[in-house]
Each structure stands twice: as C-alpha cells, then as structure tokens.
Amino acid sequence: MVQAAAASSAPVQKVSLLRVLGPAHVWALGVGIVLVGEYTGWNFAADKGGTLAALIICWVIGLLYTSVAMIDSEVTSTVAAAGGQYAQAKHIVGPLMAFNVALYLVFAYTMLEVSNAILIADTIKAYAGDGFGDWHYRGAIATVIVVLATLNYRGVLMTLNVNFVITAIAYLAIIVLFFSVQPWSQGAVLKLGEMVTPENALPYGWIGVIAGFHWGIWYYLGIEGTTQAAEEVRSPARSLPYGTMAGMITLLIGASLTWYICASLMPWQYLGFTYYPLLDAGKLTGSKTLETMMFIATILAAVASANGCINDAARAWFSLGRDRYLPTWFSAVHPKYRTPYRSILFLLPIALAFAFIANLGQAITFSILSGVLHYTFMSVNIIMFRNKWPLGTIRRGYTHPFHPLPAVVLFVLCVVTYFAIFLGYGAQLTAMVVFYIIMSVWFHFYRYRYVKRGDQFTMPWPKPRGY
Amino acid sequence: MAKYTPPDQSRAMQWIDIIFVVAAIFLALWLPLQAGWAGVSRAIEKIENPTWELLGQTPVQVEQWVKLGFADAAAAHDIIQNKFDYTIDWLQLLIMTVVIVGYFVFLFRASDKEYREVIDEKFNGK
Amino acid sequence: MWITVVNIGWAVSAALVLWMVYDWFKVDTSYSEETLTSSREGEIEATSEKHKL
DSSP: OOOSOOOOOSOOOOOOOOOOBOHHHHHHHHHHHHHHHHHTTTTHHHHHHOHHHHHHHHHHHHHHHHHHHHHHHHHHTTSOOTTTHHHHHHHHTOHHHHHHHHHHHHHHHHHHHHHHHHHHHHHHHHHHOTTOOHHHHHHHHHHHHHHHHHHHHTOHHHHHHHHHHHHHHHHHHHHHHHHHTOTTSTTTSOOHHHHSOTTTSSTTTHHHHHHHHHHHGGGTTTGGGGGGGGGGBSSHHHHHHHHHHHHHHHHHHHHHHHHHHHHTTSOHHHHTTOSOHHHHHHHHTTOHHHHHHHHHHHHHHHHHHHHHHHHHHHHHHHHHHHTTSSOGGGGOOOTTTOSOHHHHHHHHHHHHHHHHHOOHHHHHHHHHHHHHHHHHHHHHHHHHHHHHSOTTSSOOSOOOTTTTHHHHHHHHHHHHHHHHHHHHHHHHHHHHHHHHHHHHHHHHHTGGGGSOSGGGOOSOOOOOTTO | OOOOOOOOOOHHHHHHHHHHHHHHHHHHHHHHHHHTTTOOSEEEOOOSSOOTTTTTOOHHHHHHHHHTTOOSHHHHHHHHTEEEOOOOOHHHHHHHHHHHHHHHHHHHHHHHHHHHHHHIIIIIOO | OHHHHHHHHHHHHHHHHHHHHHHHHHHHHHSOHHHHTOOOTTHHHHHHOOOOO
C-alpha cells in the first residue's frame, strides 16, 4: 500500500485484466443485467399511471435508452477502458465528475444486485410453503450473492459465458410464453380489450403517465453497463457498439411483448401490485408447464442480472483505485484469474448487508436514482466530447447520427424523470443528491490531493479544443 | 507547469478514507429508510362492504382476480383502493430543484477547474 | 425441498467465502504489491488503437 512513486528501476512483472470477450459477451452483460426488469419492476409503472401509461412509457423510455445506447457507443468505442463512463467522464468533463460517475455506477449496480437477490428470495418464498423462515430467506440471498461473487472472482470469461446462457433462456421464455397465449387471436387467452378499457386505461390522467416514468426506467436500466467490459473485450471499437445496439433491440422487443402479455391478462391494479408479472401471466394461462417455466425464468433473469452487476460494480470500484481516487489497494488484479479481486471481495459484504436490511421497492428506487443522475451526465458529456474533439480529430469506432438530437432528447427525458421521481419519492431523491454533494466536497477539497494530475489522462489523443 | 507530486498517504489514513466512504454510503441508504422518507404519498380509500361492482371490476376482470387467488372483493379491496396522491408540494419541488441544479453546477465547475490542471500537466508541461 | 436447498446454500456460501479469503491471503502474500497493482488504464489501448488520423 505504498503510495510513494517508488521509481524502482527493476522491471516489475505486470498483470492486467484479460482481453477475452466478444460481442456476444457484451450482449450478455447488457441484456443480462436488464432483462430482470421485464420480470419485475416495469409493472410498477402501471401502479403509478395505469396499463396504458406503462406502454407509453415503455416506448418513450425506450427512446431515452436508444439515445443512451447511441451516445454511449460513440464515446466508449473511443475511450475503451474499464470503468466505462467513469473513464469517459475523466477524459471529457473532469476528475470530480468522474468520481461521481463511478459512485453512480457502484450505487446503481450494487443496489440492482441487492434487488435481484431479494427478488429471488421472495420468489422462492412464495413457492416454498410453510416453514420457510427468515433464516431460509436470508440463505437464499446469501447463496445468490456469494456464489456469483465467487464466479466473478474466478474469471470474467466464465462469468459472462454463464450469463449468456441464462440470459438467452430467460429471454426465450418470454418468446415461448408469447406464442403459447395465441397472440394472434385476442379473446382466446388474452383479453386486452377487457382488461384495458377507456375508463381505466389512464386512471390518473396524464400526470400518472409522467409519474410512471420513474418505474419505466426499469424496463432498460443497466444496458449502459456494457461499457464496463471495455478493457476485457478483444475489439472494443467494434464489439461494444454492436453488442449494445443488439442488446437494445432485444430489450425493446422483449419489453413490448411483456407488456402485451401482461396487460392482456391482469387488471391494472393487480399488475401494479405484483412483484412477478410474467410469472403471474404464466399462472393465468392455466398451464402448469408455463408457470414452472416462468418461475425458473424469473430466477434465471435475476441471477443473470446480479451476476452482471457484480462484474460492473467491481470494475468501477477498481478504476477508482487505479487513479488513486480511492486507495490504490483496490486496483489489484488477481495474477491467476485476472480479475479485480479485491474490489469484488470488498463490495460483497456491502451488498449482503443491504440485501438483509432493505426491501425490494427501496433498493430499486436507489438504483433508479443513481441511473438518472448518470444519464443526465451522459447528455452533457456527449456535447462536450464533440466540442473538445470534433469529428475528424480522433478516430472513433462508431459515430452516432443526428447529433445533438439524441443528447437533447436524453436531457429532456431525464428532467421529466426527476419530476416523476419527485411524485412520490421527492425526499429520497433530495437526500440522495445531498449525499453526492457531500462526497463531491470531500473529493474536491480533500481526497483529490492524492491524485496524480497528468497521469489521469491516458488516451493517446491530441489536446482538447479550447484548452 | 511543474509536475504535481501527490503527498504520501499513511496506511492508517487510507483506512480512514475507506471507512468514511463506506459510512457515507450506508448513511445515504439507511437514513431515508429510518426517517421514513422512502414512503410514497398514497392512501387506501376505504369502501365499506366492497363488492366487485363497487370496486369497478367487470366480470372478465373478476375472473382473473379469482384465478390469481382473490376469492372475493374484500381480499382485493386494499390493492384496488390504494390510490396515489399527485398533489404537487411546490415548496418541496423548489427545494429539490435547487439541490439538483446546485449539485450539477458545482460538479461541472469544480470538474472543469481540475480538468484544466490535468490538461496543463499532460500537454503543456512538456 | 426449498428448505434443504437453502440450507445447502448456506453451507456452500460459507465454504466459498472461506476459500476466497484464503485465496486472497495467499495471493497477497506471494506477490508483491507492485505487481498486483501494476494494471494501468489505456495501456493496451496505446499499442493497439491509433488515434492519429
């Protein structure tokens, strides 16, 4: 833990993260984290605004995330480093912003991991019957978090191979369910016209639609996590945009199918209440096979998500250590498994502690809050990126079209989402931002003195315009 | 510009930094739970002796409720009548807006100051 | 059935935590801190991606 710049002349054996991943892994990381949102969470948008609101939000928030994916692909195909948006912020906006972005990432992913573990425990509890007490509930949480942390500890390739398989199964389950309910003939199983009527489509009117934005985020939250793998992807400039965009398309289709199935089977009040809309949809078909399939798929989706979250949170924490934003101790790479093992171990008890004390709704809200702060940053970030290094001054792996339209759309939707969170969770949002203010003041006036200045800028780029 | 050399940080101080960060994270997550801020402004609008009709459910919807395990209207009452209150508290909205805008203004300004030093050392120091 | 599964889960979790802590200790004592923290951002980037046009 010696911080001094010990300029020893003896060559030190180097260890770094392994570059082994392809586009399929990027897809598995992105979709894996997000897909659980179709299995739980998005439906609370129906609670806040009705079933039709959930559909409107599905597509409007889909637009927000398409902007996120486009912007992110451009920047990250150019700044390919572990930490993803953290490294972007450091090169484009500045160190304090980067510190905050890393905290957003760690918060969003750790809380999402916690939500997943709670969801799995809740699902099992619902099926376990009598005798399933607190000890067993916590056992389910602990097993999920510890087993996945071990998987992450032992190597990124295996971790994401597993994620690819279970994500694909969970996604296929939605497709199978969709075709089993005869979507082509309304009235046979699906009763959209009966469930969503003109009277109950928007029970709170348009304010309910706005309020629903809060949970609409959950349809896609985490797709931007693909960039965390940047340092471990064989060809980041190609794989990251490809994997992220493919992931976004997958999710847009999955979200629309999910809405169609659930909206056609459940009264909106129940849809906004249940923790497992897809599992309930399976149950409502009356087929035991479909119900079992959706039960397994719910758990697999949550496992895939928790797995990806551990991966991403650890990468962000690791990057903070590497730049001395936090003690360098965290920047250690395992010489055999080539993973940021200390960060993984450090975040493990934190996740466990929260999974034991928080409940699902709260954990999800914390995750969403950090996500929205993060997207606000991204909309400004891309404008600064194009200003400081206009097209043609550096090589970009991917250039997104219609600039600055996606950035403006993203920014406007973020503002709307703040307002949506305010409707119900205003005090929590304010408290959260106060936390980030305290951390920022701490970093800017104290911690930053331990950071080497010029060394933070690691990209082989020319000097930014205007400096 | 002269290259900035950060001071050494003792092992004990590194630990204190880590503890500070972890404590702050726990406080930020735990305090709102404890203070009850995490709650949502909603209330159950009670209907005495509810029937499915009074709760506004059509026969087809009732069929689905029953399949989901709600035998009668009383069982579903608390779910159906749990309504949000979207009255806007302008003072709270104002406070929230000031906090968020203030946060981002500080964030971008302080970042820019630090960023100029980084660029200076990286590109002009040579 | 789930109760048995979860009880096994507890045991497995405990074993895995012990193994990770053991492995952590072993790695930290058999490699120098300099080697372990030698990863630098953008190192591979600098050799494989050219940003000059």
